[in-house]
Amino acid sequence: MAGHLTSAEKIFSRVSGKDVTAGEFVWGGPDLVYMHDVLGPLTLETMKKINGENVNFRGKIVVINDHIYPPKDSTSANNIRYMSDFAVKEGWDLIPYGEGIEHTLLIENGTIREGMLVAGTDSHTVTAGAAGAMGVGLGSTDMAALLSVGKTWFKVPETILIRVRGNKNRYVVGKDLILKVMSILGTNGANYRCMEFRINPDSGMNRDDDLSIANMTVEAGAKTSIIFNEAHRVKDQSLKSDEGSAFTELDIDLTDMEPMIAFPYSPGNVAKVSDYAGTHIDQVYIGNCSNGTISDLREAAEILKGNRVKEGVKVIIVPATRNIYKQALREGIIEIFTEAGATVSPPTCGACAGLHMGVLARGEVCITNINRNFRGRMGDPDSRVYISNTYVAAASAVEGRITLPGE
Amino acid sequence: MSELARVFIFGDDVDTDTIAPGGYLHLPIEVQKKHCLESIYDGFSDAVKEGDIIVAGENFGNGSSREQAPLILKTLGIRAIFARSFSRLFFRNAINVGLYPGIIRGNYELKDGDEVQVDLLNHMILSAKSEILFIPPDGIALEIINSGGMVEYARKMLGKN
Numbered sequence: 001m002a003g004h005l006t007s008a009e010k011i012f013s014r015v016s017g018k019d020v021t022a023g024e025f026v027w028g029g030p031d032l033v034y035m036h037d038v039l040g041p042l043t044l045e046t047m048k049k050i051n052g053e054n055v056n057f058r059g060k061i062v063v064i065n066d067h068i069y070p071p072k073d074s075t076s077a078n079n080i081r082y083m084s085d086f087a088v089k090e091g092w093d094l095i096p097y098g099e100g101i102e103h104t105l106l107i108e109n110g111t112i113r114e115g116m117l118v119a120g121t122d123s124h125t126v127t128a129g130a131a132g133a134m135g136v137g138l139g140s141t142d143m144a145a146l147l148s149v150g151k152t153w154f155k156v157p158e159t160i161l162i163r164v165r166g167n168k169n170r171y172v173v174g175k176d177l178i179l180k181v182m183s184i185l186g187t188n189g190a191n192y193r194c195m196e197f198r199i200n201p202d203s204g205m206n207r208d209d210d211l212s213i214a215n216m217t218v219e220a221g222a223k224t225s226i227i228f229n230e231a232h233r234v235k236d237q238s239l240k241s242d243e244g245s246a247f248t249e250l251d252i253d254l255t256d257m258e259p260m261i262a263f264p265y266s267p268g269n270v271a272k273v274s275d276y277a278g279t280h281i282d283q284v285y286i287g288n289c290s291n292g293t294i295s296d297l298r299e300a301a302e303i304l305k306g307n308r309v310k311e312g313v314k315v316i317i318v319p320a321t322r323n324i325y326k327q328a329l330r331e332g333i334i335e336i337f338t339e340a341g342a343t344v345s346p347p348t349c350g351a352c353a354g355l356h357m358g359v360l361a362r363g364e365v366c367i368t369n370i371n372r373n374f375r376g377r378m379g380d381p382d383s384r385v386y387i388s389n390t391y392v393a394a395a396s397a398v399e400g401r402i403t404l405p406g407e
Numbered sequence: 408m409s410e411l412a413r414v415f416i417f418g419d420d421v422d423t424d425t426i427a428p429g430g431y432l433h434l435p436i437e438v439q440k441k442h443c444l445e446s447i448y449d450g451f452s453d454a455v456k457e458g459d460i461i462v463a464g465e466n467f468g469n470g471s472s473r474e475q476a477p478l479i480l481k482t483l484g485i486r487a488i489f490a491r492s493f494s495r496l497f498f499r500n501a502i503n504v505g506l507y508p509g510i511i512r513g514n515y516e517l518k519d520g521d522e523v524q525v526d527l528l529n530h531m532i533l534s535a536k537s538e539i540l541f542i543p544p545d546g547i548a549l550e551i552i553n554s555g556g557m558v559e560y561a562r563k564m565l566g567k568n
Contacts (some may be wrong), residue, residue, distance in 0.1 A: 025546045034564050050561045068433055076433045092490060110449035123472040123496055139474035145561040153547045187420055188466040192495050221469065223495050266420060353471075354429030372471060374422040377429065381446030 006159040006241040007226050008194040011134050013153035015117050020248060022158040029151040030119040030136070032111065034062040034102055037069065037076070038355075039140045040083045040119035055090065056150035062111065063087035064095040064102045067349040074358040101348045103127035103135075103289040104211065108321055114234055119146065122287050129225030130207070131216035132234040134194070136224050157194040157223045159247035160185075164199040166255035173211025173299070175291060175369060175389040178216040179260035180252060183270035191221030197243055199228035203254055208295035215290035216371045219267040230260025259404060261386040265375040273392050276402045283314040283366040284397040285378070287345070287391055288352035291369035292320025294327050296390040301333040303394035303405055304340040310400030315342040316358040318350055337398065342397070354378050356403045360385075367396045412460045412486065414534075416519045417432075419464035422445070423471040425495065427479055440479045457484035460525060462489065462517055466510075468497020477501040487525060489532065489541050502548045505556035509541035 005013070013020050015028035035043050039073065040063065047053070055061075063083050071077035087094040099105055103124050106112045114132035120168065121143050128135030136154070138146065144150040162181060181195075195217040199205050205213075210227045217225035228240055241247055259273040286292075286300050297319060317337050319325040323345065328334050337344050351358035352370040359379030360366055360401045366378060366385045373385035386402065395405040416459055425446055431439045446453040461467075461480070467490035467550040468476055480488070487507035501508045507516045507527065516536045517523070524533040532539040562568055 044559060049558050051565055051567070079433055083432075122473060123470065125472075137472040137496055139472050139496060139502040139503060141474055141557045142499060145503075145557050149561050149564050155546065186492065188492060191466070191492065221466070221494060236493055268420075282462060353432075353433070354424070359430065372422075372424070372470060375422040376446045377424045379430070381428075 004242045006194070006245045006247055007196050007227050007239055008134065008157050008159055009245070010239065011115070011117050012154060012156045020156050022156050025153055026156060027151045027153050029057060029059055029146070031116040031261055032060045032062065032118040033057065033120065033143065033146065034064060034106065034118070035121040035143055036102060037065040037080045037083050038067040042080050042140035043121055043143045044086055046141050047147050050144060051148040055147050057147045058150060060091040061147070062095060062106065063092055064105070065097060066101045066347070067353065068355050069098065069348050070346065074163070082266040085141070085351060096194065098322060098346055101289045101292065101349060103215065104245045104292060104320035107131045107211065107345065108323060114149070114236055115239055117135060119143070119152070123218045124223045126218045126222060127211060127215040127289060129217065129227045130210040131241060133223040134226055137169040137218065155192065157192055159194045159196055159241055160190055160250060161241060161247040162195060162197045162250045162252060164197060164203055164252045164254060166253045167202050167205040168254045169257065171259055171391045172257050173389045174205055174212035176260045177252065177254065178213045179193035179262055179270050179387070180257060181250070182216065182220055182262065182268055183260070184250065185220040187219060187266060187268035188221040190217065192223050195220065195222045195225045195246070197227045199227065199229040199231070203231065205229055206231060206295060206392060207233065209259070209294060216267065219371060220380050233335050259389055259392050261392070262373055264373055264384040264386065267372055267387060273388055273402065273404050276386065277404055279386070279402040280365060281313060281362040281367050281396055281401060283316070283358070283360060284314050284393050285351055285358055285366055285368040286393050287318030287320060287371065288349065288370045289320060290371045291390060292318050292324065292347070297324065297328045297333050300394040301336045303391060303398065304342065305336050307340055307398045309341040309397045315397045316345055316351065317342050318345045318399050319347055321347055351378050355402055367393050367402055369393050410458065410525055412458055412523055412525045414517055414519065414521045414523055415454065415455065415459060415461045416517060417461060419465040420466045420469055422469050423464055425475040426468065426476040427473050432473060432475060436475065436479060436482055439475055440482050443479045443483060452483060455483045455485060458486050459484055461485055461488045461549050462511070463488065465492045467493050469494035472496045474500040474504065478504050481506040502544060502552050503557035505552065507552060509543060512540045512542060515539040530541045
């Protein structure tokens with residue numbers, strides 16, 4: 001193999017069985033595919049149209065009912081029944097009900113591993129980058145064809161290499177880093193590309209920060225991502241893009257970074273939290289596939305401990321997985337939330353995608369640590385969503401207005 | 408092949424949640440389509456007719472992998488979308504469901520409701536005031552759209568019909 005390849009070129013070369021570079025069209029089968037209860041049913045229906053129920057994909061297939069779980073109505077219940085019955089019949093891996101949100105769970109339980117290429121029926125499959133893997137989102141028909149034919153096509157992505165220097169301030173986390181990157185790239189600055197992060201060992205960013213960073217790369221349009229955080233080195237250093245391979249570069253310095261916020265109606269509308277401090281809020285929503293980690297729950301608990309949420313503010317907290325929920329119980333965090341007057345939800349994609357469990361009314365304003373704030377994303381088209389880190393969301397819950405923690 | 412089409416104009420960053428709102432995503436397409444683009448274009452689903460096209464700005468279809476977004480537009484009768492750029496997932500999903508995506512080059516003068524001639528063969532849109540060129544899909548994407556979508560393409564790969 002020729003030297004000087006990017007990380008993406010290495011992974012797509014392995015999967016397609018030939019040496020490829022950015023821009024080439026290739027065919028290949030990912031190591032793992034997963035589908036959920038909202039895009040899964042259309043996948044299975046389309047698969048039947050292509051080749052009956054004959055599956056030619058030989059990698060691992062996982063079904064996870066996380067989007068509208070627990071089901072909110074008979075239609076969503078039927079969708080989950082259909083996905084589960086099909087998975088059992090085919091001998092696919094069916095994740096137990098309520099186990100967690102797919103992107104977080106499949107990293108937590110070790111299903112997604114370093115160097116893998118994974119495909120999911122969800123745009124946030126890019127979260128796999130946090131595990132040193134590459135995740136690519138696919139629509140239902142793409143997934144159906146992949147299962148039927150055994151492989152799918154990819155255009156090998158170009159790479160944006162983001163070097164992160166400095167160490168973070170007290171209330172700055174991965175969310176602020178990715179929002180800062182969004183402020184530079186906008187909502188399509190990384191379209192079709194791989195975003196590769198090199199985070200220095202003293203940044204203060206932990207593995208949960210990596211998850212939050214990888215997750216939102218798709219908001220800049222990225223096809224996939226991969227995170228190399230030197231604080232916890234990936235085992236296989238050869239996975240990194242070679243120096244001298246073809247990438248564009250972006251430098252980010254954490255030194256003076258403040259908590260960031262994305263205002264309605266785009267995750268690309270990035271400003272400093274201080275610019276929006278004082279804005280009235282009706283709801284706080286903490287937790288989804290990017291930021292429902294134990295680190296997020298600890299951050300929220302740190303702020304909410306001994307405090308009450310502001311009267312009239314709905315505060316909904318969603319641990320991303322059952323294990324995170326259990327850990328939070330052990331640490332007394334769930335009790336802190338309950339004492340503070342917050343509502344703790346089971347793991348679900350829930351209101352993050354406007355599905356259920358906390359959608360917004362007309363005119364309501366929410367601050368949240370999720371990944372999207374499109375018009376109507378979390379409910380009524382005239383509601384407004386601000387995206388921030390967990391510290392800021394929790395501090396805002398206490399004050400009833402957008403608040404910088406520590407002030 | 409040149410056909411008369413009525414134009415719907417949209418701006419930048421028309422996202423998938425606007426096209427296919429999450430609250431209806433688990434329901435049948437026939438129900439979902441009534442809410443298509445309702446938050447930014449009042450009465451869109453009633454106004455659109457078979458053969459209409461959309462002309463939009465940058466990053467059309469950004470956001471979710473939900474294929475329902477192009478599928479609903481196609482079901483409502485939209486036959487092609489021309490934009491300055493497309494979000495990756497929307498572009499792929501549009502190709503797969505057989506909804507033609509073209510990338511506009513150069514300047515144009517069009518307003519909502521204009522009637523144009525769409526010439527997919529020569530990659531141009533002809534209006535009374537301007538001639539708009541667009542870049543067609545390339546590579547495997549072009550092969551798939553020429554097959555009528557991914558279902559037909561995959562069936563061919565498997566040696567069926």
